[in-house]
Amino acid sequence: MNKSLTLQDVCILKDGVPLIEVNHTIQAGEVLTIMGPSGVGKSTLLSFITGTLPSAFLGTGQILLDSADITQKPPHARPIGILFQDDLLFPHMSVGANLAFGMPPGGSKTERRAKIDAGLRDVDLEGFADRDPATLSGGQKARVALMRMLLSNPRALLLDEAFSRLDADLRTQVRDLVFKTARERELPVLMVTHDAEDANAAGGKIIELRTLSKA
Numbered sequence: 053m054n055k056s057l058t059l060q061d062v063c064i065l066k067d068g069v070p071l072i073e074v075n076h077t078i079q080a081g082e083v084l085t086i087m088g089p090s091g092v093g094k095s096t097l098l099s100f101i102t103g104t105l106p107s108a109f110l111g112t113g114q115i116l117l118d119s120a121d122i123t124q125k126p127p128h129a130r131p132i133g134i135l136f137q138d139d140l141l142f143p144h145m146s147v148g149a150n151l152a153f154g155m156p157p158g159g160s161k162t163e164r165r166a167k168i169d170a171g172l173r174d175v176d177l178e179g180f181a182d183r184d185p186a187t188l189s190g191g192q193k194a195r196v197a198l199m200r201m202l203l204s205n206p207r208a209l210l211l212d213e214a215f216s217r218l219d220a221d222l223r224t225q226v227r228d229l230v231f232k233t234a235r236e237r238e239l240p241v242l243m244v245t246h247d248a249e250d251a252n253a254a255g256g257k258i259i260e261l262r263t264l265s266k267a
């Protein structure tokens with residue numbers, strides 16, 4: 053199977069007027085960075101990929117995940133993980149319950165707990181399952197949010213300004229962890245950012261979106 057995410061002749065229109073166009077394939081472990089001015093349509097493009105495009109827009113073209121066309125699938129049938137800048141953990145649930153939230157159903161209680169414990173080890177948070185999220189540092193919360201997304205078994209990752217609220221050191225740490233994990237799990241990554249350092253760290257192709265027309 054060819055592990056990849058393809059945006060084939062994708063065009064987002066508002067009121068019948070094309071806003072942005074993208075035509076690109078992201079291979080497993082690769083990062084495609086999308087930059088461009090505020091309001092150009094970067095987040096809207098991500099919502100088209102996750103199947104949550106607001107009704108004010110129309111998306112045309114195809115989205116292929118591992119060569120299969122998912123353009124018409126409902127959001128829950130698209131195995132795509134997304135991380136936002138404000139990926140808040142559910143405050144009324146333990147860290148372990150937050151992680152369980154993203155996991156597909158199935159397996160015994162013991163098996164599910166083993167997956168949570170292994171996930172926590174992967175992000176250097178061994179033993180944190182019973183902790184209250186309020187007692188975690190910003191970096192620890194970011195790592196739990198990353199693992200919650202990964203435990204849903206995504207086959208591609210979308211990052212929407214995912215590192216922008218983290219301070220410099222933490223930003224480098226969490227960003228490196230995300231890219232390393234994507235390479236290890238052979239996940240294509242599409243990253244939206246305003247930050248040139250994020251783009252350089254990704255090391256992949258950078259697309260600068262420009263407004264096709266004022267809608």
Ligand SMILES: Nc1ncnc2c1ncn2[C@@H]1O[C@H](COP(=O)(O)OP(=O)(O)OP(=O)(O)O)[C@@H](O)[C@H]1O
Nearest residue numbers: 088089090091092093094095096097106107108109
């Ligand atoms: N739900 C919506 N309904 C109508 N218009 C919207 C909606 N969401 C966003 N827009 C508009 O669509 C355009 C694209 O918005 P989008 O959030 O995709 O831009 P962006 O490139 O991600 O911007 P930023 O870099 O500031 O996050 C903007 O003009 C925005 O005002």
